[in-house]
Amino acid sequence: MHAELPSCDFCGKDSLSFAYQPEGSSRGLKVYLCRHCGLVQSAPRIDRTEKRHAAAVSGGADWGNVRYGKGFRTQAAMEALARHADLQQAATLLDVGSNRGRFAAAFLDAAPKAHITAVEPDERYAGSCQDLPRTQLIWSRIEDAKLADASFDIVHSCHTIEHLAHPFASLKDHARVLKPGGLLVLDAPNLVLIGGDDILEEWFIDKHLYHFSEVTLGRMIEAAGFTIVQRPDPNDRINLLFVARKSGMPQTEIAADPAETVRALNLITSYTATRAANRAALANAARELESLKGQRVALWGAGRLFDSLVRVGGFDPAMLTHLIDAHLIQHMDSRHGVRLSPPHALTGSMADVVVVMSRGFADEIMAEVMRLAPQARVILYADLLARARLAKAA
Ligand SMILES: [Zn+2]
The missing domain is CATH 3.40.50.720 (NAD(P)-binding Rossmann-like Domain)
Structure with missing residues (x-):
């Protein structure tokens, strides 16, 4: 089984270099670094028709399917929305990966005239949004949801983009479905965490195909046609929360970022050494x-x-x-x-x-x-x- 190396999802160049072999991957994933733009990404990209695995709790790469991290981010997303949107006005919101509906419920509470379109493929959770008021559930992957151009005021996506096969295309699609000036609230895991002294678990888990830094995710959001209006909290090593406004057309040419490539390589090198030392202790x-x-x-x-x-x-x-x-x-x-x-x-x-x-x-x-x-x-x-x-x- 020898899958051909894909091109970089962001810059499109055939410039991926092997960087790291995750421990305990049940899918044979390897981590690659793009020598052009510095984006860290895993391959082979997962076949999404594969059956879901049972919930697994482990320190290795096969961790997953308990999905209990997302709910904790509702408050941060709501604070960002309160800062950048008038929640008393009527608004339409697309919730990408609505999960158990915790964010949707909080948003409906804070925005009494708003309507939500919730997209969630996971049959175990999709039903949670079905009983919410002013909410339409689309039980599908975001890539398959047929959404009209310029139909939303807000797109919310929390710890979802790192799972998608083609995040740059998905971000451009978020821009397409937003009205001009519409707001994107995007939250993803922060690669910087792997540089910490206390890293122990395998961070490059099978469920995550992309491993963003503030630089690579920020650049990808801008290149998809947005202007960033709120950058991540520099003290938050775990999450990257961006708020951006739809402002223009997507870029087609992605410039090289040699400094980011070096930074990512150093981070992975220090991660490997620190994690080994911590495990030995x-x-x-x-x-x-x-x-x-x-x-x-x-x-x-x-x-x-x-x-x-x-x-x-x-x-x-x-x-x-x-x-x-x-x-x-x-x-x-x-x-x-x-x-x-x-x-x-x-x-x-x-x-x-x-x-x-x-x-x-x-x-x-x-x-x-x-x-x-x-x-x-x-x-x-x-x-x-x-x-x-x-x-x-x-
Ligand atoms: Zn690249």
Whole structure:
């Protein structure tokens, strides 16, 4: 099986170079870097007729199908919309990848005269939007939804573009269906996260075909015919939230960006080294937790970091009094043989220690722990990992 290397989805040049082999890919994906424009992208591009896999929780590339990250971005999207649109006016909004309808419901609340067209291919979730008022559901992929030119005031797309086979064409299509001056609110994962000291899980997962930086996504939005009116928060290492207005025609010639190409290559190189070092230190992290035996230890966050702690670090989760996860518990009963509990299980648990295995939500979880189990000492993932790395170096 030898698929021919595609051309770069953004600049169209035959300039992809192999950059990285993801760990545990069930689809044989490889990560490539465009030597012309610097866009990081995976190939072969997924055959979208393939059957959906069951929900899988792992630290490797086969992670997926629980889709629990998107809902957390509703507030950020609504804040951006409140800043750039008059929500009291009648408006038509296209929600690309409407998922469980959490954003749609929030938008309908804030915009009492608005109408939504929700596009969602996943049969497990599409129904969630069916019962919303002022909402038309199109149960299809966005590429197959037959939408009229200049028919929307707003296009909202949250953590969807990185899954699409041809994101540049899709962005140009978002511009086509927007009225002149219409607003695009676009949110995607941020490649910069892989440069962090605490990266542990495989970031290049099978579900994501494109891996955008602020530079490559910003350039792609502008080249699709938009003017950017709000750039991503520089402190947000996880998300790239852009707001842009439809302003002109798409560009056909994409200029080279050698600096971005070098930046992306350096980032992938540092990611490979840091991730290997962190994985090698995990056995020490497991030992620190196992030294707490005899105390009541709960762990909050049963996702990818926890999976790595068990599978790579050899941590035995049987010592935990509670394994808490507010979101995974909606998808599965247990992880690594330990029953999942909801957060309120901490109330009255008399936990001595709560280990917070989360990066993006560490602050929120810590606040919840202090409310539910104020007596407990908190161990944060970042600190646990930093100590484990020091012990490894010593
Ligand atoms: Zn390119």
